[in-house]
Amino acid sequence: MHVRDRRVKRTQNLLAQALLALIAEKGYDAITIRDITERADIGYATFFRHYRDKDELLRDVADVVINELLEILFGQQPGQEPAAVGQLIFRYVADHSAVVRVLLGSRGPASLVQHVIQRGSENVLRQNKPRPDSPVPAEIAAHHLVASSIALIQWWIEHDMPYSPEHMGEIYRQLIVQPTLTSAFIIDPA
Amino acid sequence: MHVRDRRVKRTQNLLAQALLALIAEKGYDAITIRDITERADIGYATFFRHYRDKDELLRDVADVVINELLEILFGQQPGQEPAAVGQLIFRYVADHSAVVRVLLGSRGPASLVQHVIQRGSENVLRQNKPRPDSPVPAEIAAHHLVASSIALIQWWIEHDMPYSPEHMGEIYRQLIVQPTLTSAFIIDPA
DNA sequence: CCCTTATGATATACAATATATCATATTATA
């Protein structure tokens, strides 16, 4: 197992941190590559030795967070208490609000949110059994579940988290999880 | 009432049509202002006599469609059949799929979708009476209703509309309208 | 019909991307 050159790791870390800080400051679109390299105190040309463009760096940064969140959401036993899962989500978001705000917020690129929805839907479909007689196709239900979860998180973050994670978990259950599960999936109790 | 100079109207129309065509072809971000003016067969500098930048032109174009859609959704009597409203939405989308695909699709900018959600939520709140004892705040319910409607439309469009508007209307009712209304609003029958 | 104004064509300043080169410093590893 090769440990990559420390210089590379250092550079990429500095670039990632610089990008996150800058998105929070002025939004993704307004950032130039020179902004990033100056903030990271890295030579301008060095950026292109690691990433083709801004988007590639962002994807790299985002993957870490996305995998972490998906792990929390789907890394556990299926058939778990839906309310408990909701609390877990909003606790995680609260604990990582700086980064999540950047990645899911309106200041980040839309493509990222689409990517998260894509990966989340696949997980939902993998872990839930569709109800055969439902007029709501499982694919749509999964997409709805994930997309509206993200929308709810976005609302919460953009309004500076005015309700507790517990409260949001309950809202999440009532507005999203319960209706989706009952109308499109078979609920298997533990 | 002043009728604006015909030349202005003509130029802005040409720019709008060019933008829509180009977004469909290669996505919003990839478009340059020179692309637009060449497609519209308009002088490059002329663009800036009408719009500050690409985004301003897009907003101008989008407002027409957004107002039309909101008119359909909320211009009618409240307490209407939810299923009927759902069908209206998906019929409208089907009839204007080229433009809607551009405006709500992944190739357009995220800010537009946020704007639609914002305006839609305000309308929902204005036309529905919140249930006082609900753990789900009306503001969140309204946001959820609109945001997940748009997500559903996006799914439908991006999958080339595999189900009929009637079927989508039923899915819409079951997955979104019914749960949202029952958990956060007072349903008043006609 | 005449005056106003929108447009086209063109030039130019400027900002940002993307690549190339070469000397230097850092790292891996034998």
Add this chain to the structure above:
DNA sequence: TATAATATGATATATTGTATATCATAAGGG
């Protein structure tokens, strides 16, 4: 620790796209 490999910094440069200014011409309004 010595040596070879390579990542980095600094710099130059080509390219692309934005944004503004100017002036002659054409189109439209009253």
